[in-house]
Amino acid sequence: MSITTVFESVLAALVLGLALWTIAVRETYSATVGFVAYGLMVALIWVGLDAIDVALTEAAIGGGLGGIVLLGAAARLRDTESTAAETPNRMVRLGAAALSAAIAAALAIAILLLPDAAPTLAPAAVANAAATGLANPVTNVLMAFRGMDTALEKVVLLLAIVGVWSLASDQAWGGRPGPHHEADPNGVLAFLARLLPPVGIVIGVYILWTGADHPGGAFQGGAVLASMWLLVIMAGLADTPPASSRRLRLVLVAGPGLFFLVGLGGLCFGAAFLAYPIAHAKPLILGIETAMLLTIAATLALLLAGAPERSVPR
Structure with missing residues (x-):
């Protein structure tokens, strides 16, 4: 072995x-x-x-x-949790266990019944990879071969943050999301919030940049930046921006907005929507990825912060 x-x-x-x-x-x-x-x-x-x-x-x-x-x-x-008296009875637990086992067995059978040579579009994607100038096949597929799906995914993130903000009360509408965090300024959390973000920002930007030719990309880099921002907020070193901030809203729409703007450019000057000109495909894709990095980082962090709870003085 x-x-x-x-x-x-x-x-x-x-x-x-x-x-x-x-x-x-x-x-x-x-x-x-x-x-x-x-x-x-x-x-x-x-x-x-x-x-x-x-x-x-x-x-x-x-x-x-x-x-x-x-x-x-x-x-x-x-x-x-300690005061909650209601617990599922044995029949409910057994039924949930049986249902979970049945789903797992069905998935296992479906996988085992797949043909040995599963249909794939990988050869076609590899054969046309040079058109974008990107060496990472995953980025190629996400930004070119299924660019419309990737753009709509960013719109879904934008709609999600709108849905969360809509849960705010009338008094807090446009205010700061989530509660104000206070931590010991000399505690471990504050120490980590000062130590890790500079390193995390460099890592997040690097993951974005290397995603053109190696594993990485805007989503992974944006998740790292969102984690660093949340760490600073949870340590009380910074507060969440108000939902009414114009700069914040510009960041939230930057990713999908630039994506669709480039797509309309392809429709007007190229063969189809999101048809990148071969000579400028890589710079355009990297520009979209950079805008999406900011949008993803802000959206994920604000989704975790929750709905606006504190009004902003006018």
């Missing part, structure tokens, strides 16, 4: 153990910690499968921003 096989076996056992722990544990906080660790282990599995882009996304969202959301929810539920 090789070292690789032993490592993969141990990793699989850890992932299954964390999954069972997250489901079976009764305390919300413990389940959240298990879920975060589960996301990081799954990221390692994607690395083993040479899917580095997916691994970066899983680590940033599943183990990072998603963990922050769940930890915040667990903190709010901690006071009421």
